[in-house]
Amino acid sequence: MADTQNTTNADPTAAAPASTAPRLDVLLLGAPGSGKGTLAALLVKELGIPHVATGDLFRENLKANTELGRLAKSYMDQGQLVPDDVTARMVADRMSRSDVARGFILDGFPRTLPQASALGDILAGLGRRVLAVFHMRISDEVIIARLGARLICRQCQTPYNLVTMRPRKEGICDKCGGELYQRDDDKPETVGARLKVYHTQTAPLIEHYTRAGLVHEVAADGPLDAMVRQVLDTLRSLPR
Ligand code: AMP
Numbered sequence: 001m002a003d004t005q006n007t008t009n010a011d012p013t014a015a016a017p018a019s020t021a022p023r024l025d026v027l028l029l030g031a032p033g034s035g036k037g038t039l040a041a042l043l044v045k046e047l048g049i050p051h052v053a054t055g056d057l058f059r060e061n062l063k064a065n066t067e068l069g070r071l072a073k074s075y076m077d078q079g080q081l082v083p084d085d086v087t088a089r090m091v092a093d094r095m096s097r098s099d100v101a102r103g104f105i106l107d108g109f110p111r112t113l114p115q116a117s118a119l120g121d122i123l124a125g126l127g128r129r130v131l132a133v134f135h136m137r138i139s140d141e142v143i144i145a146r147l148g149a150r151l152i153c154r155q156c157q158t159p160y161n162l163v164t165m166r167p168r169k170e171g172i173c174d175k176c177g178g179e180l181y182q183r184d185d186d187k188p189e190t191v192g193a194r195l196k197v198y199h200t201q202t203a204p205l206i207e208h209y210t211r212a213g214l215v216h217e218v219a220a221d222g223p224l225d226a227m228v229r230q231v232l233d234t235l236r237s238l239p240r
Helices: 036-047 054-063 067-076 084-095 113-125 140-148 188-202 204-211 224-237
Strands: 024-030 051-053 103-107 132-137 150-153 159-161 215-219
Touching: 024 036, 024 204, 024 224, 036 051, 036 103, 036 132, 036 224, 051 054, 054 067, 054 084, 067 084, 084 113, 113 204, 132 224, 140 150, 140 188, 188 204, 204 215, 215 224
Parallel strands: 024 103, 024 132, 051 103, 132 215
Antiparallel strands: 150 159
16 A cells, blocks of 8 residues: 655654655546546646646547557547556656656546555655545536536647536637547546446545545535635645
């Protein structure tokens, strides 16, 4: 199991070396369509740290037709998870970039217990640890309705919703002018498989991180601004 509470200072009065000072290393945990990406985009603006979404990283690889992208596609098309070792390597690589120095909002990783363990190892190797996990609580019924109406930008991956968050111009991204499309895996035939994977493989992480004292519940079917406020207030209240 991941040692997410990696404490290194026996003497609480001693100043922590810079490398062990916890950053804003934040996880968003929730089913597909729970609004992780939408919430993350707003948090990025408030906190000035990057949004790291493994689904986006796979889709970027797919678009660039890399070997990783081609491998990931075979799993993504089925609504299944890309193997843990492949995914963890991609995350370790992303964590080595300088833009995460002050923290990150990790969305879509970890999705399995071995991935949680891998993340603990990756962060420990960098003298870091998970600061907080926000669990986006929402029913499957709301998710199925949401995903059926979701479009994303082919270029910058910004999500839209034809019912609740329409783009200003039909089919065009407000932010970058890119083309909006429905992800293949948001089609009803794949959504069921993704939800099943979530409940069997990812939901156990809620208990895993609850045991580590890191989980904060977020009502993901509520207003977005309330969610942002809750996350920011929580982060402000945490000892760092
Ligand atoms: P998402 O955009 O987060 O819904 O991810 C889309 C798809 O990418 C998933 O259904 C998986 O096939 C793959 N994927 C994303 N993140 C992971 C992960 N942490 N582990 C394995 N597969 C992943």
